[in-house]
Structure formats: C-alpha cells, structure tokens
Amino acid sequence: MSDLTIGDVIAEKQYHLTRDTLVRYAGASGDFNPIHYRDDIAQSVGLPGVLAHGMLTMGIAVQPVVDWLENRGTVLDYQVRFTRPVLVDPTDGATVTVVAKVGALENGAARIDLTVTFNDETVLGKAQARVSLA
Amino acid sequence: MPVNPELQGRVFPPTAPYLVGREKVREFARAVLATSPLNHDPAAASAAGYSDIVAPPTFPVVVQEATLAQLLAEPDAGIDFTRVVHGDQRFTYTRPIVAGDELTATLAVTSIKSLGGHSMVTAESTIVDAGGAHVVTAISTLVVRGDE
Numbered sequence: 001m002s003d004l005t006i007g008d009v010i011a012e013k014q015y016h017l018t019r020d021t022l023v024r025y026a027g028a029s030g031d032f033n034p035i036h037y038r039d040d041i042a043q044s045v046g047l048p049g050v051l052a053h054g055m056l057t058m059g060i061a062v063q064p065v066v067d068w069l070e071n072r073g074t075v076l077d078y079q080v081r082f083t084r085p086v087l088v089d090p091t092d093g094a095t096v097t098v099v100a101k102v103g104a105l106e107n108g109a110a111r112i113d114l115t116v117t118f119n120d121e122t123v124l125g126k127a128q129a130r131v132s133l134a
Numbered sequence: 135m136p137v138n139p140e141l142q143g144r145v146f147p148p149t150a151p152y153l154v155g156r157e158k159v160r161e162f163a164r165a166v167l168a169t170s171p172l173n174h175d176p177a178a179a180s181a182a183g184y185s186d187i188v189a190p191p192t193f194p195v196v197v198q199e200a201t202l203a204q205l206l207a208e209p210d211a212g213i214d215f216t217r218v219v220h221g222d223q224r225f226t227y228t229r230p231i232v233a234g235d236e237l238t239a240t241l242a243v244t245s246i247k248s249l250g251g252h253s254m255v256t257a258e259s260t261i262v263d264a265g266g267a268h269v270v271t272a273i274s275t276l277v278v279r280g281d282e
Contacts, residue, residue: 029196075230
C-alpha cells in the first residue's frame with residue numbers, strides 16, 4: 001500500500017441499473033417511496049420519471065473501493081452529497097460510472113475520492129471514503 | 135408549516151434492537167451490486183477475522199430508517215414527508231457491521247438551518263451493539279422544501 005500516490009486511479013467501473021435494480025433495492029432497504037418505481041407518481045411531483053434511490057447510488061458507488069480493499073482494510077467513513085438524480089428509463093435503464101482516486105494519504109489510512117457520473121454529469125458531490133490500510 | 139426550530143438538540147428514545155441476519159446482509163449486498171466474498175461467504179469472512187459475513191458500508195440505512203420514522207412522526211416537528219429531499223449522507227464507523235450484531239440506534243437532531251425558504255435538518259443516528267459499544271454513526275441532512 002505504501003506505493004500509493006495522490007491522484008492514482010484505483011478503480012473505474014460502470015454499473016447498469018434497470019427498474020428491477022430499484023425494486024430490489026426498495027425491498028432490501030425498506031425505502032418504498034413510489035417515485036422509485038412509478039412514473040405516474042414521479043411525474044405528479046414534477047420529476048421527469050422514476051429515479052434511482054440516492055442511497056442506492058451511494059451504495060453502489062463505494063463498491064469499487066470495497067473490491068479494491070479486499071481484506072486489507074475497511075471503510076472508516078463514507079459521505080456523499082446528492083446533487084443530481086439518476087433517471088432510470090423503463091427500457092434502457094441507466095448506466096452509472098464510478099472513478100475512484102486517491103485523494104489524501106495519512107498513516108494507515110487513505111481518502112478515496114469518487115467521481116460518480118450519469119449521462120456525463122456528476123450525480124454525487126463530495127463523495128469520499130476514508131479507508132484503513134493494513 | 136415550517137420546521138420547528140426547537141427540534142434542534144432533541145434526542146429521541148433508542149429504537150428497539152435490530153438483529154442483523156445473514157440473509158438480510160446478503161439481500162442488501164445483492165441490492166447494491168456488492169460482489170465481495172466478505173459480504174456473502176461466511177468462510178471468506180471468517181478467514182479475514184470476522185465472526186460472520188460483513189455488511190456493505192451503507193447497510194446502516196436499514197437501521198437508521200426507524201429513527202427517521204421517529205423524526206417524521208414527531209407531532210410538533212412540522213416536517214411534511216412529501217417535501218423532504220435527501221441532501222447528504224455520511225457513515226462514520228468504529229467497526230464494520232457483521233451478521234449477528236444486535237444494533238440499537240439513538241437519534242439526535244443536531245442542527246436546523248433555514249436556507250432560501252427551505253429548512254435543512256441534520257439528523258444523527260448513533261448505532262451501538264448489544265454491549266453498548268459504538269459501531270457506526272449515520273448522519274443525514276434532509277432538505278425540507280418551503281411553500282412555493
């Protein structure tokens with residue numbers, strides 16, 4: 001781990017979400033807000049259509065970091081700001097891209113900065129995971 | 135109705151203990167597209183020194199749900215659920231959650247701010263294990279939109 005440098009890209013990954021992904025997350029998390037599975041309700045509150053749960057995007061975005069860490073460390077702190085919604089088309093779904101970069105290094109820990117985009121726009125702000133490194 | 139500023143500093147009673155089941159962790163892990171063996175395979179988790187499979191980093195949201203329900207149900211809170219947008223979220227860990235943990239969450243409203251007609255409510259859920267030791271704190275900022 002000592003060969004890490006600030007700015008290193010440790011992972012880059014794409015995730016494809018479909019409406020089933022959202023229904024599965026609703027069940028697993030207990031968040032049954034219908035704007036995440038019904039277009040009519042989403043539109044009635046002024047949204048263009050069904051959106052992914054912000055917490056689903058947050059949950060997926062840290063996975064490349066978890067995979068990179070394997071058994072060498074754990075996530076000590078993870079934060080995001082929800083800046084733009086991820087609109088999930090009923091037929092085509094939505095593809096979210098995650099780029100994970102080393103943002104800071106300290107003794108036995110690192111801050112990993114995540115850039116999370118959908119349709120070339122950032123959907124999470126200040127997305128940072130602080131991890132311990134064995 | 136605006137959010138009641140007197141909510142700031144209010145601490146709620148602890149939630150009923152939540153027993154983290156192995157299949158619940160697997161279900162949640164599948165839902166966030168987590169593929170790490172530590173999230174699915176007890177043998178892999180055990181080899182890494184854990185007593186059972188490890189929950190993904192955002193799993194505390196399942197436990198936090200009960201505390202946010204307390205907040206929205208508070209009669210004098212003035213929080214209209216249909217106007218709530220999730221602003222930001224943070225998890226600060228002492229140790230990872232593993233299957234078998236019995237977790238209790240205590241909610242505190244740490245800040246209420248007004249910003250351009252909207253209210254920003256920061257809700258902090260401190261989650262401890264059966265022995266009372268800190269596991270993780272889940273911090274949510276909810277944006278409550280004002281009347282348009």
